[in-house]
Amino acid sequence: MYKKLFIPGPVPVHPEILAAMATPMIGHRMKEYAELHARVTSGLQKILFTEGKVFLATSSAFGVMEGAIRNLVGRRCANFCNGAFSDKWHDVARRCGKKADAVRFDWGKPVTPEVVEQTLSTGLYDSMTMIHNETSTGVMSPLPEIAEVMRKFPxxxxxxxxxxxxxxxxxxxxxxxxxxxxxxxxxxxxLPPGLTVFTASEKALQRAKTMEGRGYYFDYMEFAANDAKHNTPSTPCISLIFAMDRQLERIFAEGLEARWARHRTMAEYVRQWATDRGFGLFPDHKYCSLTLTCARNSRGIDLDGLKKKLAEKGFAFDDGYGKIKGETFRIAHMGDMTRDDLAELFAAITSIMPELA
Ligand SMILES: Cc1ncc(COP(=O)(O)O)c(C=O)c1O
Known part of the structure; x- marks a missing residue:
């Protein structure tokens, strides 16, 4: 039996999306693909509020995260690290042979505009990486405030x-x-995994043009050249792009504002559920993620046992990531999930542990 996913990715995929993935295949150099590609990238531009380039890469996120390092890091990179994925990004930069420094925050803390400013004021860096929503710790860093600081370092x-x-x-x-x-x-x-979306500003494309060692598969210049023909450098995951096309229709049908509000409602619901039952929140309340809640196992419950019992009932539950496994648990509330889905999970939890009712 397949379990209903409450882990922070992959998340449940709507049957309409799965059906869209069964669309008969087309060739990526055919006009049908160019039409699909143009429609999908222009839909994404609306969600991202960008008029710049939006590229589609057939890869998991770390492929493009490595690509960004190869294309955009010249002199030296500041990797702001506040959890497992940002730590790994620093490691990737080093493995690409780049000069890079990890600027570390304790797990559970956000990247702060003050530290970004201090770090970049040294003049050592021509690039920085950060993760907006650290999935390992459930922390959402204050992107608008950091963006404000970034204006000082064009x-x-x-x-x-x-x-x-x-x-x-x-x-x-x-x-x-x-x-x-x-x-x-x-x-x-x-959506199912395998597709990564990325943007490149004009400045990024200018930087990429001057960079050696960009490789081929994630070369931003290759993506830009193919984008002019509504295409990709190599054969893309066409089934997933059909899925994205359908998902964009569904997102616009719900409405962006309604989607954002649904995520806020789910986040508040899960945080309340956890705190009402005596679990602390791992991040400071102000920086709690809108897409997953990372709660402290303040009651010292047997998370591994709970995970196993939930699995028997058909639910996939996460008992923490990396060095905070067992100390924390994470509940995802993202994508197409609703408050009712979460209520179903909570009912299953209380059927196993009545003391959490
Ligand atoms: C914030 C963040 N960045 C990067 C990744 C890595 O993504 P992928 O496994 O698609 O390469 C993850 C995966 O959980 C993530 O949560």
Missing amino acids: DVMFIVDTVSSMSALKIPVDELGIDSCIFGVQKAFA
Whole structure:
């Protein structure tokens, strides 16, 4: 039996999306593909509030996260690290042979505009990476405030992972001045994994043009050249792009404002459920994510046992990530999920642990 997913990605995929993936195949150099590609990228531009380029890469997010490093990091990169995925991004930068420094925050804390400003004021860096929503800790960093600081450093590439946040709230890429915004589709977009969307500002394309060692598969210049023909450098995951086409229709039918409000409602509901039962929240309340809640296991319950019993009832539950596994648990509330789905999970939890009713 397949379990209903409450883990922070992949998340449940709507049957209409699965059906869209069964659309008969087309060739990616055919006009039908160019039409699909143009429709999907222009829909994405509306969700991202960008008039810049939106590219589609057949890869999980880390493919493009590595690509961004290869294309945009010249002199030295500041990797702001406040959890497992941002730590890994720093590791990727080093593995690409780049000069890069990790600027670390304790897990559970956000990236702060003050530290970004202090770090970039040294003049050492021509690029920075940060993760908007650290999925490992459930922390959402204050992107607008950080973007404000970034205006003082126009020569520093502003590279942002919005893997687990894009579409759940307004992230206006152009207004924020993000040079490359990257997200995989298996989280807040609620599609199966395998497609990553990314943007490139004019400044990013100019930087990429001068960079050596961009490689081929994630070369921003290849993406830009193919984009002119509504195409991709190599054969894309066409079935997933059909799925994205359908999902964009569904997102616009719900309405962006309504989608953002649904995420806010779900987040408040889950936080309340957890705190009412004596569980603390891992991040400070102000920085709690809108797409997943990372709660402290303040009551010392047997999370592994709960996870196993929930699995028997058909629910996939997450008992924390990396070094905070067991100490915390995470509940996803993103994509197409609703408050009713969460209520179903909570009912299952209380049927196993009546003391949490
Ligand atoms: C914030 C964030 N960035 C990056 C990744 C890595 O994505 P992928 O596994 O698609 O490469 C994840 C996956 O959980 C994530 O949550």
